[in-house]
Amino acid sequence: QVQLQESxxxxxxxxxxLSLTCTVSSGSLRSGAHYWSWIRQRPGQxxxxxxxxxxxxxxxxxxxxxxxxxxxxxxxxxxxxxxLSSVTAADTAVYYCARLTTEDFYFDYWGQGTLVTxxx
Amino acid sequence: QSVLTQAPSVSGTPGQRVTISCSGSSSNIGSKTVNWYxxxxxxxxxxxxxxxxxxxxxxxxxxxxxxxxxSASLAISGLQSEDEADYYCAAWDGSLxxxxxxxxxxxxxx
Numbered sequence: 001q002v003q004l005q006e007s008x009x010x011x012x013x014x015x016x017x018l019s020l021t022c023t024v025s026s027g028s029l030r031s032g033a034h035y036w037s038w039i040r041q042r043p044g045q046x047x048x049x050x051x052x053x054x055x056x057x058x059x060x061x062x063x064x065x066x067x068x069x070x071x072x073x074x075x076x077x078x079x080x081x082x083x084l085s086s087v088t089a090a091d092t093a094v095y096y097c098a099r100l101t102t103e104d105f106y107f108d109y110w111g112q113g114t115l116v117t118x119x120x
Numbered sequence: 121q122s123v124l125t126q127a128p129s130v131s132g133t134p135g136q137r138v139t140i141s142c143s144g145s146s147s148n149i150g151s152k153t154v155n156w157y158x159x160x161x162x163x164x165x166x167x168x169x170x171x172x173x174x175x176x177x178x179x180x181x182x183x184x185x186x187x188x189x190x191s192a193s194l195a196i197s198g199l200q201s202e203d204e205a206d207y208y209c210a211a212w213d214g215s216l217x218x219x220x221x222x223x224x225x226x227x228x229x230x
Contacts, residue, residue, distance in 0.1 A: 047157075047165065060218055096164055104153045105211070
């Protein structure tokens with residue numbers, strides 16, 4: 001059973017960079033059948049796809065966030081990470097990491113999510 | 121702003137059958153498969169239906185998916201109190217070159 005776990009600061013100041021890491025257990029990031037993704041959910045709102053990365057390092061990002069987002073992968077640690085720059089209060093959300101299949105683009109495994117609050 | 125449109129809420133009584141709809145366009149549902157997620161209160165979303173019709177192992181057959189043209193539906197039969205949750209449709213969008221989620225439908229079991 002693949003497990004994903006988000007980690008990182010729960011509080012980030014406005015204009016700073018939000019950084020989160022997702023650690024994958026019982027599964028390899030080198031799987032050619034999957035992308036590794038970040039999704040967020042603002043308080044009381046729906047789900048928003050942020051982006052995903054392939055083990056090779058190729059990434060795809062939501063155009064609405066693309067200018068501020070970087071997703072990196074570290075296959076040696078079986079981790080991938082999210083960096084979101086120049087954050088504002090609008091970036092306050094629960095951030096989820098998830099595994100995305102390459103065939104029909106569904107998220108089959110999710111982390112439990114981590115709340116990140118942007119506040120001074 | 122979701123391009124996949126879902127009704128904000130739906131309700132039903134125990135034992136009843138309810139349907140949740142998801143409307144898209146030719147760049148997403150019209151050309152790709154649809155996936156559905158269930159989010160119980162305070163928890164992470166869980167895959168409920170994939171590839172428009174398939175159920176992951178462990179998902180009861182009370183849940184079923186369908187797709188026609190640029191719309192898709194999730195049906196829940198024999199409604200139970202534990203089905204009370206938010207339900208999201210999602211699909212790959214060729215124009216966005218990414219995954220689109222619907223706005224979500226809150227199911228209330230009366």
